[in-house]
Amino acid sequence: MSRVITITSGKGGVGKTTSTANLGAALAMQGLKVAVVDADIGLRNLDVVMGLENRIVYDLVDVVEGRCRLRQALIKDKHLPDLCLLPAAQTRDKDAVTADDMIALANQLRAEFDYVLIDSPAGIEAGFRNAIAGADEVLIVTTPEVAAVRDADRIIGLVEAFEKGHPRLIINRLKPRMVSRGEMMSIDDVLQILAIDLIGVVPEDEQIVTSTNRGEVAVLDRSSRAGRAFSEIARRLAGEDVPITVFDENPGILNRIFGAFGIRARGSER
C-alpha cells in the first residue's frame, strides 16, 4: 500500500525541502521505491538540494497539462536508483495547477512508488492547499522558535480542517546546548503548544549547509548528525519503533576530561 505524505510548515526557511530530500533518500536507502515531488511551483529548489537541476527537461506542470508523460518528467537520483524527483516548473506560478490536478498526479505516482513525498510551499494559500490535496498524511516541520511554532499551529489547524488526519511533527535545527542554557525552546515547550505526535528531532548541523549547497543529501554522509536524525525519522515513518534521540555535537576535549572526573557534559544528555 503506497503512501502519499506532504511535508509542510507554514513559515518559510525551517527545512521543508531539506527534510523532503533527506527523508526521500533515507527511505530509498531502505530499498523502498520513492518519488519526491516539488510542489513549490515558481520557486523550485528541491532539484537544487538534490543536485539534479541540470537534468530537468519536463516538470510537474508539463505532466499536468499533458505535454509529456509522467515517466518522462521523473528524474532518477544520482546515487539512489530507487529515488525519483518530479521537479516543479520554474517559469509558472501556483495557479498553473489545481487541487484536482494534484490529487490525480498523486494517484498516478501511487501506482509506481511505495512512498510519494510532496514538498509544500510556505504559506497558507493555494500552493499549500494544492500540496496537501492529494496527501494521505502530513508532516509538519518547525524550528524551536516562537514565530515558526505559531505558524505551525496555524497549519495544523488547517490540516485538521482538511481532514488529513493527525499530522506529525519534525523539530528541526534544535541546539541542545542553547536549550540547556534556557535560551531556546525545548522539545517539551514546542510539544506543549502544538499538542501533536513528534516523529523526530533534527539537531542544528553546519554540514547541512555545505551538503545542501553541493547538492548531496546529508543522509548519505554517515558522519552527519542531521543525516542520522533523518534516517531515524524515515525508519519511524516506515513503521519501525525507534526511540527518539537528540544527536548533539561530539563532546569536545574539555568535556571528555570533565567526563572522566564524573562531571556530565552540559547539553549532551537526552
Place this chain on the structure above:
Amino acid sequence: MTALVAIKGGKEGLRLHLDESAVWSDVLGALRSQLDQGAQFFNGARVVVDIGNRVLTGDQFAELMALMREHHLEASALASTSRESRSAARAAGVMARPVARSIAAPDEPSEALFVWRTVRSGQIVRHQGHITIVGDVNAGAEVIAGGNVVVWGRLRGTVHAGALGDRLAMICAIELRPTQLRIADLIARAPDGLASGRPEVAYIDGNQIAVESWERYRR
C-alpha cells in the same frame, strides 16, 4: 412582548432572527442598537438571517444588507417563507432558503457551546452564549462569547467575554496567559512576567479588568 431581534446559535452557526410582524423600520432600529452594542462580537461574523413570514422588497433587503455591512456582519443566507423576499436576496447575491420558522425552539439565552479540542492560531470560536473549552487556546486564536468563557487548559490567545455588552461576564482558565483579554467594552493586555501557575479568573472590577486566583475569587 418578544424582542424584535434575537441571536441564536444553531447547527450552521449564528442565526439572526428578525421579528416578522413588527414595523420594518422598528426592526431595523432594534438591529442597529443590538449591533452597536455588540460591535466586537459581530465583527467579521457570518449569520443566517431569518425573517420568517415577512415579505421584503428589494429596497428593504438592500437596507438590511447596508446596515449589516456597516457593522462588518456578513449574511451567509436568508431564511424566509416568502418567495419575494428570497428573490430580493438572490438578486443581491445572497443565498436564500425557504426555511419555515424553526419549530418551537425554546428560548435558551444561556445555552452554552462546548468545545473539546485545541483552538489553534487563526481559528475563531464565536457563540452568543457561554463557551466552555476543554483544551488549550493557543496564541493567535480568538474566542468570542456573549457570555462567560471557561478554558479547561492553557489560555494563550485572545478571549472576549460578554461581547454583546455584558459587563458581568467572566473568563477563567487553568493557566491564564492570554495575549489579550476583553470583557464587554474593556480591554486588558496580558501582564508581563510569568503566569501564577494556578487557575485564575478575570472579571470587571469597577472600570477595569481584574485577574485573581480562583481560590480568592470564590470567597
